[in-house]
Amino acid sequence: MAAKSKEEVVQEYRIESIQEATMRVIGRKGMAAATMQEIADEAGVAKGTIYLYFRDREELVEKTFESAILRLMDRVDAALDQEIGIDAKIRAVMAAHVGFFGENREFFRLYLSLRMPEGPATRQRRQKQHCQPHYRVRAEKFAKALEDAMDRGEVRRGDAYKLALFIIEGSTAIILERLNEDAPPSEEVDLDLITGLILDGIRKRS
Amino acid sequence: MAAKSKEEVVQEYRIESIQEATMRVIGRKGMAAATMQEIADEAGVAKGTIYLYFRDREELVEKTFESAILRLMDRVDAALDQEIGIDAKIRAVMAAHVGFFGENREFFRLYLSLRMPEGPATRQRRQKQHCQPHYRVRAEKFAKALEDAMDRGEVRRGDAYKLALFIIEGSTAIILERLNEDAPPSEEVDLDLITGLILDGIRKRS
DNA sequence: TGATTCACTGACCGTGCGTTCAGTGAGCTG
């Protein structure tokens, strides 16, 4: 059985605290301006302690990103795996995104920063290997759902992957706007907007 | 008349060279990893020379962004000012974006970096004042065009600003994908995809 | 042609970062 020793428990707790602190600081200051010192202060540990659990800053950010994005992926997968029509499925996927980022506001900055690789070529390659796949995989899964709907005749044929990219990125803009608004409308209103646009477009029908 | 003295000409040339170098280096290394030294080398001048024309790194980046985004805005404005139906107008706006970024690949990284403010509060405020307005203004102009179309009954009523954000951001994803593709399809194909989605959605009609 | 100017240079400086590691002390051990 999976009984955890006291050491394991305290280790996991430390790792979690540090990762949460990392997200909060990056959420507040932005990727570039988030320093190890401030992350350590925020987590209530010494700077050196972080290096007991993470090799360097890069690994810290990477692991922090990964553990959060996996939670998002779980929700999206749950939405995609349901046996429902494409209408409901798209709405569910969008609801998963809006809900997740609503609950994890601090993560949003980190999420935006890591979509676009930074730094010299070597760093970029490493980021491409670790962070972009999550983005790409999510887009591919969504594209797969669109293709299935095309096969079933629910959706017009077209480049499903590019459609998926468009939709995911477009919703990101709406989510960003929601997070900046003082009094965002209920999630339903924005979900209706998004799904309405995706499914039926903006053209008025007679 | 506007005869330029020799000094003015050489000044303009310097400024242009430095700004072009800035875009190339940021395009290659990313915003954070682009150093003044490398920009200077790329422009073929000494580091100190840059500071004769720009107060500091921040102003350099800001001005570089501004002069490029204004060129984009000109194209978009031209597309929006035409007296044509909303179908053609949307296509023209999208064509302006795709075309511009196709011709100014190096600028794309800079563009993506400056959408989301970085750094501590003071820096963020300055960026909000200088860079975000261009983004917001573009979205508002596009939203205005959508509202006009709503008034004319061409488009269903809805939150025009959020629709504009969704559309602009979604197209950005397609453009990014185009820039990464080894052999992107002709612009027409992607423009059809985008305008088709926006106007009529993805749902198959009987 | 000697004097003057000034755009340009690049070695230098201070700062602030990520990273290290000798030291500390709470808690376990025998």
Add this chain to the structure above:
DNA sequence: CAGCTCACTGAACGCACGGTCAGTGAATCA
């Protein structure tokens, strides 16, 4: 209770960056 262990600490280090400014020499002037 003496000795030991080891997770944790934070001062110190090296480095790379943005920014400075005394110096240089080509172009201009008188």
